[in-house]
Amino acid sequence: MTDLWTVETHRLFKEHGVKTVGYVPDAGLTDLINTCEADNDIRTVVMTTEEEGIGLAAGAWLGGDKAALLMQSSGVGNTVNAIASIVSSCQFPLFMIVTMRGQYGESNPWQIPMGTAVVPVLKSLGVHVFEVETERDAAEAIENGLKMAFVSNAAVAVLIGQRLIGAKSFIADVAEEVNHVGA
Amino acid sequence: MSGPDLVRGNVIDRLLQDRGDALVIAGLGSPVWDLASSDHRPENFYLWGGMGCAVSMGLGCALAQSKRKVWVITGDGEALMGVGSFATVALQRPSNLAVIVLDNEHYGETGMQPTATRQGTDLAAMALGAGIPTTMMVTSEADVERLADALATGPLPLVAVVKVQSSKPRPVLPPRDGVYLKNRFRQAVLGATNAMQPR
Ligand SMILES: Cc1ncc(C[n+]2csc(CCOP(=O)(O)OP(=O)(O)O)c2C)c(N)n1
Ligand SMILES: [Mg+2]
Numbered sequence: 001m002t003d004l005w006t007v008e009t010h011r012l013f014k015e016h017g018v019k020t021v022g023y024v025p026d027a028g029l030t031d032l033i034n035t036c037e038a039d040n041d042i043r044t045v046v047m048t049t050e051e052e053g054i055g056l057a058a059g060a061w062l063g064g065d066k067a068a069l070l071m072q073s074s075g076v077g078n079t080v081n082a083i084a085s086i087v088s089s090c091q092f093p094l095f096m097i098v099t100m101r102g103q104y105g106e107s108n109p110w111q112i113p114m115g116t117a118v119v120p121v122l123k124s125l126g127v128h129v130f131e132v133e134t135e136r137d138a139a140e141a142i143e144n145g146l147k148m149a150f151v152s153n154a155a156v157a158v159l160i161g162q163r164l165i166g167a168k169s170f171i172a173d174v175a176e177e178v179n180h181v182g183a
Numbered sequence: 184m185s186g187p188d189l190v191r192g193n194v195i196d197r198l199l200q201d202r203g204d205a206l207v208i209a210g211l212g213s214p215v216w217d218l219a220s221s222d223h224r225p226e227n228f229y230l231w232g233g234m235g236c237a238v239s240m241g242l243g244c245a246l247a248q249s250k251r252k253v254w255v256i257t258g259d260g261e262a263l264m265g266v267g268s269f270a271t272v273a274l275q276r277p278s279n280l281a282v283i284v285l286d287n288e289h290y291g292e293t294g295m296q297p298t299a300t301r302q303g304t305d306l307a308a309m310a311l312g313a314g315i316p317t318t319m320m321v322t323s324e325a326d327v328e329r330l331a332d333a334l335a336t337g338p339l340p341l342v343a344v345v346k347v348q349s350s351k352p353r354p355v356l357p358p359r360d361g362v363y364l365k366n367r368f369r370q371a372v373l374g375a376t377n378a379m380q381p382r
Contacts, residue, residue: 019247020247045271045274045275046271047239047271048267048270048271051236051265052236052239052267052268052271053239054239055237055238055240056239056243056271058243059208059241059242060243060247061243061369062206062208062228062240062243062247062369063245063248063253063372064247064248064372064373064377064378065243065246065247081233081234082233082236084232085232085233085234086230086233086236089232089361090361090364091362
């Protein structure tokens with residue numbers, strides 16, 4: 001079954017006229033990506049790096065369209081200069097949904113440093129950060145974030161906490177331990 | 184060793200002569216000066232930062248304005264930094280987007296340090312490998328005419344790499360206020376009401 005927050009987010013994208021959704025996948029975004037892909041009125045753009053999303057969204061706005069970006073917390077690190085140089089310098093609207101890793105019950109230690117840096121990094125760039133941990137808060141933050149971004153030319157990131165999406169790992173949870181040779 | 188024959192200002196003037204109503208985004212560095220000196224208009228967006236984002240910005244604009252042509256004019260250094268965007272463009276196949284790389288084989292704006300294209304990196308081959316259906320390496324005036332034809336009649340998307348001399352661009356300074364550039368571009372494309380009161 002599709003997550004409730006996914007259903008609500010997709011509905012809000014339609015209501016607010018989001019035409020383009022740029023993303024680099026994350027396990028926690030699977031349902032939302034699939035829902036947007038299945039909608040013929042939304043153009044999904046899979047990107048090679050999250051930085052492209054900033055250019056994509058700014059370019060869409062220049063052409064009169066609204067774009068939303070979906071990424072994992074580590075992807076925020078790839079957007080920094082583009083947000084500062086393009087979004088802040090020109091006051092472009094920016095709306096991104098970030099699924100968090102490195103938080104609650106994380107089992108990959110490599111996710112923890114960037115996960116921890118997301119909030120201070122985004123705030124230092126002047127991005128408005130809404131952190132949510134429940135389905136209801138997610139829908140409310142996304143609705144208000146969309147309004148704030150596109151009516152007030154603000155940069156907004158809604159962070160979907162690991163408490164809500166779980167600490168998913170497709171392989172690590174079922175993998176066997178490697179044999180330690182020569183350790 | 185002899186370098187490229189083409190002079191950037193001449194190439195730009197020739198291509199923009201047949202611009203029609205194309206929207207043009209200039210990547211940071213010399214292309215910004217080139218565009219301002221050749222054809223300064225509200226439908227130009229000059230990037231003064233965001234190195235590596237010119238192509239993705241062109242893609243966003245091309246998808247939003249599917250009835251108008253969108254040209255990205257950028258440098259080899261800028262294109263290399265965002266080279267993955269060639270794959271992103273190839274996947275979307277916007278039939279109105281053209282990317283023109285003015286390849287002087289140097290980071291001109293920062294003091295003419297050589298880029299990888301100086302040692303043989305081929306940006307047109309990288310675009311082809313990414314899946315861009317039409318790519319061109321432009322090294323002569325006849326090639327420039329072929330590029331002008333391709334820009335006019337398609338098929339797009341295309342990526343053209345124009346080998347140019349490492350001469351300085353003409354020093355014409357466009358506005359640097361990003362908010363002004365954004366609003367001016369949107370007004371020109373969308374009309375004042377839609378630009379300033381988005382729904
Ligand atoms: C992220 C980032 N790194 C480095 C710079 C410094 N910088 C500004 S322009 C430029 C060179 C651009 O070279 P190219 O795209 O080839 O343009 P040219 O001036 O040669 O036409 C560099 C390195 C920057 N602005 N941003
Ligand atoms: Mg160069």
